[in-house]
Amino acid sequence: MLSCRGLAHIASDYIDDELGTVNKLSVRMHLLMCPHCRTFMGNLRASAALLEKHSAQTLSADYLQRIDREIERALSNDNSRG
Amino acid sequence: MTNTSSPEGEIALIELLKKGDQAAYKHAVRLYTPGMLAVARFYHGNANAEDVVQDCWVTVIDAINKFEGRAGLKTWLHRIVANRAKNRLRTTNREVSTDFSETLDPELDSRYGSSGRWLKPPTLKTDESADQLLENDALKECLNQHLSRLPEAQRSALVLYETHHHKSDDICNILDISHSNLRVLIHRARQKIFLMVEHFQETGEC
Ligand SMILES: [Zn+2]
Numbered sequence: 001m002l003s004c005r006g007l008a009h010i011a012s013d014y015i016d017d018e019l020g021t022v023n024k025l026s027v028r029m030h031l032l033m034c035p036h037c038r039t040f041m042g043n044l045r046a047s048a049a050l051l052e053k054h055s056a057q058t059l060s061a062d063y064l065q066r067i068d069r070e071i072e073r074a075l076s077n078d079n080s081r082g
Numbered sequence: 083m084t085n086t087s088s089p090e091g092e093i094a095l096i097e098l099l100k101k102g103d104q105a106a107y108k109h110a111v112r113l114y115t116p117g118m119l120a121v122a123r124f125y126h127g128n129a130n131a132e133d134v135v136q137d138c139w140v141t142v143i144d145a146i147n148k149f150e151g152r153a154g155l156k157t158w159l160h161r162i163v164a165n166r167a168k169n170r171l172r173t174t175n176r177e178v179s180t181d182f183s184e185t186l187d188p189e190l191d192s193r194y195g196s197s198g199r200w201l202k203p204p205t206l207k208t209d210e211s212a213d214q215l216l217e218n219d220a221l222k223e224c225l226n227q228h229l230s231r232l233p234e235a236q237r238s239a240l241v242l243y244e245t246h247h248h249k250s251d252d253i254c255n256i257l258d259i260s261h262s263n264l265r266v267l268i269h270r271a272r273q274k275i276f277l278m279v280e281h282f283q284e285t286g287e288c
């Protein structure tokens with residue numbers, strides 16, 4: 001029998017469909033019987049979704065323009081070489 | 083501008099890049115730089131990542147002519163960054179340190195009893211969508227803080243996996259880590275976020 005802790009070990013693999021059939025079935029069985037782990041699984045899914053939505057780093061306009069200028073320079077060098 | 087979410091859109095963009103079209107480059111820079119920075123940060127941390135990516139864009143101008151489209155533009159760009167970052171690492175002799183030994187976050191682990199059952203069950207309410215949750219500025223700030231405290235390697239792999247929707251195989255290839263290490267890394271990061279949001283909902287504090 002899969003314990004609650006055991007389920008926690010493989011919960012992300014379950015979410016991302018990385019488990020084999022046997023493990024997948026034992027997770028499903030456990031979730032049917034255990035409301036706490038159902039909550040936990042929902043919470044972990046929500047955390048994954050949160051990470052997906054949230055990009056911690058927004059790019060500075062300065063930096064992007066610096067790259068634009070570098071590319072512009074390199075392109076005109078290429079053209080002048082023919 | 084070109085719709086790069088479709089394969090046809092990407093092919094069109096690549097053709098424009100090969101022709102040296104400046105508007106196409108501007109578009110591509112905005113589309114692909116966040117992911118490229120995530121790759122560079124995995125190897126270099128914040129300090130040199132921006133330089134590495136900027137250098138890469140300049141090399142792309144010549145390299146794009148040899149691009150055959152087998153891998154997809156995003157994956158190809160990320161490999162260029164990874165190679166450059168690794169080379170630079172060799173010259174500065176900086177080791178990439180990562181700890182992948184434990185699957186469970188110690189804090190989460192302590193919430194199960196010796197029988198393996200929950201001692202302190204989860205209380206997080208998730209009736210709000212991620213979008214709704216992120217409308218809360220205090221929570222967003224807290225999330226920022228936690229993400230910035232994650233080891234650089236964890237954060238990069240995470241950004242590539244969750245935000246840039248790379249396939250696991252690609253990430254392992256680009257970051258030079260094993261599939262099982264990547265799985266641990268993603269799992270650990272999700273647990274951290276879960277614990278953080280739960281704490282935030284319970285106490286109203288980060
Ligand atoms: Zn359970």
